[in-house]
Each structure stands twice: as structure tokens, then as C-alpha cells.
Amino acid sequence: MTKTTTSAASPxxxxxxxxxxxxxxxxxxxxxxLSAKAAVAHLLGLQAQNVKPPYYALASRLDGFTxxxxxxxxxxxxxxxxxxxxxxxHTHTADDCLTLRPLVQSARDRELTGFRAxxxxxxxxxxxVLARDLVEAEPRTMKQLRxxxxxxxxxxxxxALAIAARCRLxxxxxTPRGLWGRSGQVALTxxxxxxxxxxxxxxxxxxxxxxxxxxxxxxxxxxxxxxAGLTRLRPAFxxxxxxxxxxxxxxxxxxxxxxxxxxxxPDTPAPPRFLPEFDNxxxxxxxxxxxxxxxxxxxxxxxxxxxxTLLVDGFVAGVWxxxxxxxxxxxxxxxTKAQRDEVSAEGARLLTALHGESAYDVxxxxxxxxxx
Numbered sequence: 001m002t003k004t005t006t007s008a009a010s011p012x013x014x015x016x017x018x019x020x021x022x023x024x025x026x027x028x029x030x031x032x033x034l035s036a037k038a039a040v041a042h043l044l045g046l047q048a049q050n051v052k053p054p055y056y057a058l059a060s061r062l063d064g065f066t067x068x069x070x071x072x073x074x075x076x077x078x079x080x081x082x083x084x085x086x087x088x089x090h091t092h093t094a095d096d097c098l099t100l101r102p103l104v105q106s107a108r109d110r111e112l113t114g115f116r117a118x119x120x121x122x123x124x125x126x127x128x129v130l131a132r133d134l135v136e137a138e139p140r141t142m143k144q145l146r147x148x149x150x151x152x153x154x155x156x157x158x159x160a161l162a163i164a165a166r167c168r169l170x171x172x173x174x175t176p177r178g179l180w181g182r183s184g185q186v187a188l189t190x191x192x193x194x195x196x197x198x199x200x201x202x203x204x205x206x207x208x209x210x211x212x213x214x215x216x217x218x219x220x221x222x223x224x225x226x227x228a229g230l231t232r233l234r235p236a237f238x239x240x241x242x243x244x245x246x247x248x249x250x251x252x253x254x255x256x257x258x259x260x261x262x263x264x265x266p267d268t269p270a271p272p273r274f275l276p277e278f279d280n281x282x283x284x285x286x287x288x289x290x291x292x293x294x295x296x297x298x299x300x301x302x303x304x305x306x307x308x309t310l311l312v313d314g315f316v317a318g319v320w321x322x323x324x325x326x327x328x329x330x331x332x333x334x335x336t337k338a339q340r341d342e343v344s345a346e347g348a349r350l351l352t353a354l355h356g357e358s359a360y361d362v363x364x365x366x367x368x369x370x371x372x
Contacts, residue, residue, distance in 0.1 A: 013218060013247045013255065016266040018290040019314045024262045025215050026281050027061035028273050034062060036069040037093060040079055043215050045090035047283065048081055051178055053276030054091040059353045060273045067180035067354055074178050077195055081173040083166060086229040087111055094195050101170045101191065102202035107229045108167040118157025119164055131165035132190055139174045139187035170199065205236035210258065216284050218247055218257035227284035270314035272346045277306040292316045296332050312339055321367050327351060327360050330367040340364065
């Protein structure tokens with residue numbers, strides 16, 4: 001990682017100190033007494049490539065959370081599923097959907113450069129108008145959208161046409177997709193149509209930097225760029241420098257933080273936590289060693305798929321899955337008896353929160369790699 005020159009007065013934050021600070025901001029040191037909506041807003045959205053991860057993410061973070069709390073918000077259109085940061089699906093509040101998506105629009109425009117060959121001769125402005133008319137007349141699947149746009153541009157690549165529509169328009173996944181205990185294919189309409197109000201101006205990068213630090217800090221410029229999938233955010237940090245504290249990590253990289261943000265003692269206990277696949281805790285920093293020890297790098301992924309992860313003492317310590325009526329934990333190293341007991345208790349609590357009187361047991365073993 002490239003080092004940034006900092007003042008000699010900038011204190012050094014150890015990896016463990018960064019870990020505890022980040023866990024606190026992520027509501028993972030102790031379960032927070034927040035509403036599901038307030039938590040989604042504080043966390044700037046939840047990674048949501050699959051339906052269940054946002055529910056597991058909140059169950060590990062909130063006191064008294066039940067799946068119905070998020071599912072009701074989604075049914076009432078107070079939260080939505082939409083492609084935003086890093087071109088991935090997130091669950092956002094309605095307000096953030098209408099502002100954060102415009103913030104990352106430049107990245108969605110750049111994404112289309114990889115599909116130029118398949119979009120030769122396609123008027124992208126006209127495509128956006130046609131796609132908007134189609135999905136606002138009735139929600140459309142990506143297959144339906146491809147077929148309708150291909151009728152207008154028969155020589156174009158069908159997949160590229162659909163991706164162009166997704167990049168140019170803020171398309172949300174309509175319910176029942178995303179509801180707990182329900183099934184439904186992905187059908188899309190515009191955020192404005194689904195929420196019944198127009199998009200709002202994108203927030204300034206400065207305002208988003210402050211929110212990012214509140215949820216993920218202390219952090220470097222590159223950390224936030226990794227989270228957002230954006231570039232050229234340093235000017236925003238420099239404008240905010242007089243209002244922020246600066247630190248260095250153990251590699252000498254400059255970190256920024258809010259003056260009043262929590263930075264717990266590095267020895268603060270961190271209880272075990274079960275996280276879903278693609279949790280933003282693991283994806284929102286350029287340097288992930290604050291939560292993933294170097295020797296465990298790459299062990300939470302297979303190809304482009306992520307495994308559900310287990311935190312022990314604040315760091316990724318294993319993976320887990322649900323199979324054969326059991327929550328199966330595969331630890332990366334030896335856990336003490338006390339740690340195993342704590343992991344088992346946390347697993348049982350998670351299952352009860354999400355499944356009530358669950359038939360699942362918690363056991364330790366090997367996670368079947370094909371199981372999701």
C-alpha cells in the first residue's frame with residue numbers, strides 16, 4: 001500500500017485499535033438499541049446480492065431484531081434494493097436510495113465503457129428513455145428488458161442493453177423480492193416510480209465522507225474510495241481536514257476520523273459475531289487487515305463467491321453455513337473451550353432471532369464448499 005506523508009504528531013493506531021473502532025461503528029461490539037431503519041441509514045446500506053444477508057447482518061447488530069422489522073420496511077417501501085456502491089446490490093433507506101445512487105452515477109457511467117462493443121450504434125439517451133417507459137409501465141425482469149430493447153437495436157448485445165439500462169437508470173427490485181420468507185424473481189422499476197417521489201440532488205462528497213467515517217472509520221482516502229467504488233475523493237478529505245483528526249496506521253498510511261467518534265480501548269472485549277456473505281465490514285476498506293488477519297486472507301472466498309464469516313475476538317476466525325438442520329462452523333484455527341461455548345451461544349441466539357424455535361443445532365466441523 002502506498003504510504004502517505006503525515007505529520008510527526010499524528011498518533012499511530014494499532015491494527016487492534018482500528019479493529020475495535022470499526023466494530024464499534026459497525027454495531028458489532030455490542031448490539032445496538034436502534035430501529036432497523038436507523039441502522040440501515042447509519043451503516044449507509046447493507047450489501048444484498050442475496051435476499052437473506054441484510055437480515056443476518058441486522059440480527060448480529062441489533063438488540064431485539066426480528067426479520068419482520070426489515071421485511072415490513074421493505075413492503076412499505078421505506079427501504080429498497082438497488083445497485084449502488086461498487087456496482088453491487090445494496091439495501092438502502094428510501095432517502096439514501098434517492099441520493100447515494102446519484103452520488104455514484106459517474107461510476108455507473110464508467111462501467112459502461114466495458115460494454116462499448118456490444119452497444120455500438122446504440123443511443124444511450126434514447127435507451128434510457130425507452131427503458132424508463134418500459135419499467136414504469138410495469139416492473140420488468142432483466143430478460144424482459146433485454147428482449148424489449150433488442151427489438152429496437154437488434155444488432156446490439158442483449159446483455160449489454162440490459163446493463164446499460166441498469167447503469168443509466170436507478171432501478172430498484174420490487175417486492176416480494178427481498179421479503180423474509182417470501183420468494184419472487186427480480187423485477188425492476190425506477191426508484192422514483194416505486195417511491196413516488198423524484199430523485200434528489202446527490203449529496204456533496206464532503207457530507208458522505210463524514211457519514212462514511214461515522215460507520216467505517218478511522219479510514220484513509222483509499223478506504224473510502226474502495227467502499228464507494230469512486231475515485232478522486234482526496235479533495236473532499238482535504239476540505240474537511242480542519243474538522244477531522246488524523247492518525248497513522250502501523251504502515252504509515254494517513255487515517256482520518258471524526259473528533260467525537262468512538263475509539264475504544266484495543267483490549268475491549270469483542271464477542272463472537274456471525275456475518276453474512278459479502279458483509280460490508282469486509283469490503284469497505286482498501287486494507288482489510290483491521291478485520292482479516294494476513295494469514296486468513298483469501299479463505300473467505302471461492303471464485304467470486306464469499307462465504308459467511310465468523311468473528312472471534314473481533315477478527316475473521318472461520319466460516320459458517322446452514323446445512324442438514326445445523327449451523328456448521330469451520331474455524332480457521334483452534335478455539336478455546338470458552339470461545340467455542342461463546343460461539344455456540346451466539347449461533348443459537350442468531351438462529352432464534354431469525355427462525356424462532358429453530359430446529360438447527362450448532363456444531364463445529366468442515367463447511368461444505370458448495371453449500372450456500
